[in-house]
Amino acid sequence: MNVSNQTITLSHPVITEEVSEAILGPRRKQVGLFGGTFNPIHNGHLIMAEAVGTQLGLKQVCFMPDNQPPHVDHKAAIPAKHRLAMLEAAIHDNPLFGLELCELQRGGVSYSYDTLVALKKLHPDTDYYFIIGADMVNYLPKWYRIDDLVKLVTFVGVKRRGYAPQSPYPILWVDAPLIEISSTEIRQRVAAGQSIRYLVPEPVRAYIEKEGLYLDAN
Structure with a gap:
């Protein structure tokens, strides 16, 4: 009896994320942290966060309001x-x-080192990217336990005109549209009765007006 040789072609199996994790282990998450007082948040903050998140392909960018800077x-x-x-x-x-x-939730003075220690314990599968403006990079040597902090997080510096993209610490530099808005300016404009439309998101403008915030500049 003659048996002809047959070639059998198998289609490539679809590797789902669940299957991949079962084989290789859970994938690490990349999450951005954007800390600040946000007093108030404005469109410049949002543009910066969007630029970093999309350029680095982060899973999420979390705004992290401080309790006491x-x-x-x-x-x-x-x-x-x-x-x-x-x-x-x-x-x-x-x-x-x-x-x-x-x-x-922790209260007290908000030290970034303490925050990252706590977050790494809660989410050991996550790599954190700490977003700061180029103007803040120069202050890093004064940050609490900065030499230990840089071992826990990747700093992302957003380039800004007038500030050289350099630091004694490892910084991942990204570009973002330059929007010259500050929370101080917004508070001053509100106190002076001037418009802040298009400087902050409309729901934020409405909230400030409804709650009577920033009527006294500080």
């Missing part, structure tokens, strides 16, 4: 409930954005 030049901030409400209003329609509230 450790700055020497302390800036009086309105109650956290207002800053948080404005953040929620500003980011609700962007699936890339999220919130990280650990510093508000």
